[in-house]
Amino acid sequence: MRCPFCGFADTQVKDSRPVEDGGTIRRRRHCPNCGARFTTSERVQLRELVVVKSDGRRVPFDRDKLERSIRIALRKRPVEDGVIERLVHTISRDLESSGEGEVTTRRIGELAMAALAKQDEVAYVRFASVYRDFAGVKDFEEFIGRMAHGQGVRERGSDESGD
Known part of the structure; x- marks a missing residue:
């Protein structure tokens, strides 16, 4: 390591x-040259993942972005913070161990939403509002209504890209 x-x-x-x-x-390191x-x-990274965006572009998976x-x-x-790190670790590990070299933004978004739904309802709604591109209050009302009936994590339809 330099x-x-x-x-x-x-x-x-x-x-x-x-x-x-x-x-x-975590490793503590020492430089014999300057003493720093x-x-x-x-x-551990099981495999290199490529994310397929809704427009078809392919980019490397960015754990930091997640x-x-x-x-x-x-x-x-x-x-x-430890809980956040565990959530990210679990999602990343699920993606890496899936056996797929490519993963869609939709898959990443759904895994994140499922993890947040179990952790914190407010965070779940916040994430969903961006991920599913809520346009107004009506979208929030419909989403929260589905949550109240135990349907919050369920996908709305196949036309959502999750980008």
């Missing part, structure tokens, strides 16, 4: 420990 301070190519690992989720390792210390995180979306939905909600 030193972020001086660019030296051969830093040394001084300490390694697993992070709470079990899928990440820094921390890195390593995450995390940002979930964090936005959970902003100012009583949910700890």
Whole structure:
């Protein structure tokens, strides 16, 4: 690992420990060239995923983008960072272990919505309003009405792209 301070190519690992989720390792590193210390995180990646967008474009899966979306939905909600990390880890692991090299934005959105529905109803509605592109109050009313009848996670129709 290259030193972020001086660019030296051969830093040394001084300490390694697993992070709470079990899928990440935190490493303390030392640069013998400049003496700097820094921390890195390593995450197991089962496979490279390609996301198929609604317009047909293909882009690499971005775990950080998924995390940002979930964090936005959970902003100012009583949910700890560790819970968010576990949600993202679970969704990412589900996608990677599916055996598919490509995944649609729709699949990612539905997995995120299902996870948020179990975690926090307000965050679930927030995420759904962006993911399903709510146009107005009527969309919220219909969605919350379905939630009240136990149908919130169910898909509305096959015409939604989830992009």
